Amino acid sequence: xxxxxxxxxxxxxxxxxxxxxxxxxxxxxxxxxxxxxxxxxxxxxxxxxxxxxxxxxxxxxxxxxxxxxxxxxxxxxxxxxxxxxxxxxxxxxxxxxxxxxxxxxxxxxxxxxx
Amino acid sequence: xxxxxxxxxxxxxxxxxxxxxxxxxxxxxxxxxxxxxxxxxxxxxxxxxxxxxxxxxxxxxxxxxxxxxxxxxxxxxxxxxxxxxxxxxxxxxxxxxxxxxxxxxxx
Numbered sequence: 001x002x003x004x005x006x007x008x009x010x011x012x013x014x015x016x017x018x019x020x021x022x023x024x025x026x027x028x029x030x031x032x033x034x035x036x037x038x039x040x041x042x043x044x045x046x047x048x049x050x051x052x053x054x055x056x057x058x059x060x061x062x063x064x065x066x067x068x069x070x071x072x073x074x075x076x077x078x079x080x081x082x083x084x085x086x087x088x089x090x091x092x093x094x095x096x097x098x099x100x101x102x103x104x105x106x107x108x109x110x111x112x113x114x
Numbered sequence: 115x116x117x118x119x120x121x122x123x124x125x126x127x128x129x130x131x132x133x134x135x136x137x138x139x140x141x142x143x144x145x146x147x148x149x150x151x152x153x154x155x156x157x158x159x160x161x162x163x164x165x166x167x168x169x170x171x172x173x174x175x176x177x178x179x180x181x182x183x184x185x186x187x188x189x190x191x192x193x194x195x196x197x198x199x200x201x202x203x204x205x206x207x208x209x210x211x212x213x214x215x216x217x218x219x220x221x
Contacts, residue, residue: 044211091155102162108155
């Protein structure tokens with residue numbers, strides 16, 4: 001299957017700082033990528049759709065200014081958590097689809113804000 | 115939007131037993147996938163199955179699109195099958211996840 005790579009896998013940051021998470025499609029081009037958030041023992045919640053060359057589409061209730069998404073190329077989308085607070089601590093995971101078939105997911109990023 | 119419900123929420127099995135996990139969805143879909151989330155959080159693709167039946171080793175899946183449900187069968191379960199199983203559906207590009215079934219296989 002296709003490969004989606006996410007970096008870093010784990011990050012600890014101080015309150016008030018910003019953290020950038022990268023999502024790359026390694027063997028295919030992706031005009032669209034998706035960002036999810038998962039709380040412990042919970043399901044994956046879609047945060048936003050990342051669109052190459054245009055603005056991201058955010059799901060209801062997701063703060064655009066808190067979670068900045070940039071999709072600068074056909075193989076890279078980034079999620080920046082700005083002015084992070086402890087409540088932003090979570091597992092963030094991205095996905096992409098080669099063509100119009102199944103989605104593949106990155107390894108995920110475990111963010112801890114202290 | 116589309117609603118995805120999974121059952122049961124939790125399942126405990128003895129090694130060697132068989133199990134069936136169910137996924138109900140509220141509207142027609144063009145994509146349905148089953149995933150296994152490992153202890154490190156990685157989502158492992160099990161099946162892409164918007165309709166029909168597929169088999170891969172001890173696992174198989176069936177989706178009856180007209181009745182809006184999908185089933186994941188695990189036969190001769192092993193302790194390594196433990197973890198959370200998710201069903202996810204989409205009408206367009208974005209996948210919506212069910213709440214998952216947490217499976218624990220005891221030796």
